[in-house]
Amino acid sequence: MFNRLVFVTGNANKLKEVKAILSEGGHPIEIDSQSLEIPEIQGTTQEVAKDKCRRAAELTGTACITEDTALCYAALNGLPGPYIKHFMIEVGHEGLNNMLVGFPTKAAWALCTFAYSAGPGSEPIIFEGRTDGSIVPARGPKVFGWDAVFEPDGTGLTYAEMPSEQKNKLSHRYKALEKLRAYLQSLPVTEDTHAS
Numbered sequence: 001m002f003n004r005l006v007f008v009t010g011n012a013n014k015l016k017e018v019k020a021i022l023s024e025g026g027h028p029i030e031i032d033s034q035s036l037e038i039p040e041i042q043g044t045t046q047e048v049a050k051d052k053c054r055r056a057a058e059l060t061g062t063a064c065i066t067e068d069t070a071l072c073y074a075a076l077n078g079l080p081g082p083y084i085k086h087f088m089i090e091v092g093h094e095g096l097n098n099m100l101v102g103f104p105t106k107a108a109w110a111l112c113t114f115a116y117s118a119g120p121g122s123e124p125i126i127f128e129g130r131t132d133g134s135i136v137p138a139r140g141p142k143v144f145g146w147d148a149v150f151e152p153d154g155t156g157l158t159y160a161e162m163p164s165e166q167k168n169k170l171s172h173r174y175k176a177l178e179k180l181r182a183y184l185q186s187l188p189v190t191e192d193t194h195a196s
């Protein structure tokens with residue numbers, strides 16, 4: 001299996017969580033990061049994720065992972081979804097709540113899509129993780145994206161109010177990374193990989 005991976009992302013908070021999650025468990029995986037702003041297309045979350053990973057592999061010339069996070073409102077059939085970053089920037093936490101005024105349900109899910117490419121020209125493989133919850137008025141530190149307005153079901157806390165260890169055991173990102181980890185561990189050891 002791999003014990004090192006290149007993660008291409010421009011988001012320092014994502015990187016911190018990915019490193020924390022992958023350092024846990026029986027086979028820790030070391031992350032080398034590259035901060036590149038990669039253009040993101042429109043489409044389904046899987047199309048957006050695969051395209052970004054293809055571009056990342058071309059740019060870095062190596063095997064790499066990328067990650068896309070979507071915040072999906074049940075009342076809006078899954079939108080804003082992969083476009084959440086732009087909504088967050090333009091309307092903020094209050095706007096993310098106001099968008100649901102008049103709708104009977106505040107249900108939402110956080111969807112994390114990791115894409116892994118074995119290198120330039122190698123078709124990316126997708127690993128998804130989903131955590132269900134609801135959109136609430138902001139509570140907790142406003143450090144990472146929309147953490148303060150997303151309350152996972154059954155917790156009574158927003159992501160922002162949780163200690164990082166708690167978020168990292170139930171988050172969309174954690175669930176996707178568990179699948180990626182299982183896949184990487186199942187790969188045969190080759191010249192490019194290092195036996196652990």
Ligand SMILES: O=P(O)(O)OP(=O)(O)OP(=O)(O)OC[C@H]1O[C@@H](n2cnc3c(O)ncnc32)[C@H](O)[C@@H]1O
Nearest residue numbers: 008009010011067068069084085088144145146147
């Ligand atoms: O370079 P990349 O990896 O694309 O980093 P990004 O910040 O552009 O990330 P996305 O394109 O996936 O957009 C996701 C948006 O959701 C935010 N976000 C991602 N994960 C989050 C989490 O676990 N909690 C709160 N906000 C999150 C993030 O700050 C972005 O505004």
Ligand SMILES: [Mg+2]
Nearest residue numbers: 010038040085
């Ligand atoms: Mg992005």
